[in-house]
Amino acid sequence: MPTSPPTSWSGRPTRPGRAGVCRGSSAGGRRRCSTRCSCSKASTCTCRASGRCATRGRSTAWWRGTLLSVHVAGYLAALFLVLSPGKALVFFAVHQGLWGLYMGSVFAPGHKGMPTLKPGEKLDFLRKQVLTTRGVRGGWFVDAAMGGLNYQIEHHLFPNMPTPHLRHAQSIVRAHCAEIDVPYYETGLIESYRQMLRHLHAVGAPLRA
Template identity: 50%
Template sequence: MPLAAPSTAPSSARRTAATSSYTALSQAVREAGLLRRAYRYYAWTGAVLVVALGGLVAGFVLLGDSWLQLLVAGALGIVLTQFAFLAHEAAHRQVLASGPANDRLGRFLANGVVGISYSWWMSKHSRHHANPNRLGKDPDIANDTVVFTEDGARAQHRWLRPLTRVQGWAFFPLLTLEGLNLHVTSIRSLLHGTRADRGARALEVAAIAVRLAAYVAAVCWFLPPGLAAAFLGVQLAVFGVYMGASFAPNHKGMAIIPAESRIDFFSKQVLTSRNIRGGALMSVLMGGLNHQVEHHLFPSMPRPHLARARELVRAHCAAHQVPYTETSLVRSYAIVVRYLNRVGLAARDPFDCPAYHRLRGV
């Protein structure tokens, strides 16, 4: 994908038409009841996850000193990711009726169950939703170990450039460390926050510390050191890969919006988002993130209503000639790998390859 608005982006007149008609689309979505809370769905989903977590705890205790515990660890990584999906939906006001109630649920799930900072996630994710794939505004495409723009690749630390050149191939292996990174980054953000929210941050740090300490202590108490370390490693690796593999297909490889550009809300959200085919099963596996276009257009829409909203949004995009991107999960991963590798070429030292600048037309 290009590193700017694609050539298929709607013209100014079409963008104006899309903007003016977005009100009509929103009205159609509301009249269809797609913004109503889905209490039964979330009650059932939460109950299943609680039972699954209880079963894993029971299996952990009963198995004792056995390498079969690594299966429990992998399953635990999956279940904790599903709880993280629920925390994400609570943060978007999808689960309960009021904002404060959703925040309380989200804090409990994120801090107490998953072990990551709810406030850090809210801040980061809100900025992403406001400006997806916009340079300088979307934290999800800011330079890190993996970079998402050619300028970012050129500015990458010298000691990371060998990795950046092959970052597409390294992306999924690196996700095995993402679980640990999420814990560390969220705690670091709480420790370096502003004075204004010091009390709230202290409570959040305490909740996360108790959760993580109790979990590690329990694993180390029941298992010998080597098996305990393997258990924690497998759980964190599965958690990181599952989280990363669920969020990566949504925007990576889609249009990058220049910082100074002006683009309407509807086009901005649709042109930078990618849906994943797969129906109801994919919605369960990805926590509704497979309907990324609809999620970005209507962030407070409960997960079970996104499939119906997809039909309305696709029709709206077709009527206003706004490209609507949807593909398979495997195909999306191939796009992400190819895109990251292409971006990573900008980190190549031209002295390593004399034909580099010539081939790139520089």
């Protein structure tokens, strides 16, 4: 069955082939690959069509952890410097609660109410991502409000693709799905919330009985 091609960290499709092994120096953030294909350690590197690897080594993970730690420390320091301890704790609780609500409103429309795989049911990669996910249309405003996760199908197919490229990939994915008769489901933002709430209401019925 047709599946989506692997992508490099830049979001560009790579040349299909057998598993390769990253070799040589990692200078400049890249390593030479023995074959022009996806590396055997996919979490570490992905070979480009040119035979080069885009890598995410320990140094990248270290920087991400460092920046996250600095962010948290700076956030808490600013709270307790500007506000009294009691007010800082209240602000923190309200801020994190609203942030969680906002993030839930972004993640849920792409998944809630969509089909789920039953035990023993198997699908290829493309169908598993497309048939269990909902896209949300709405133009630039929805793109900004949802951070590109309204292109949830494309995000699942190409998780390493930069957000600005997802909308360009959508027309390609939609056309490919039509070509192989795989339903591509997309709806507006308000309708996605309606469907999500109807689903949650239905699955909660036994608890209300």
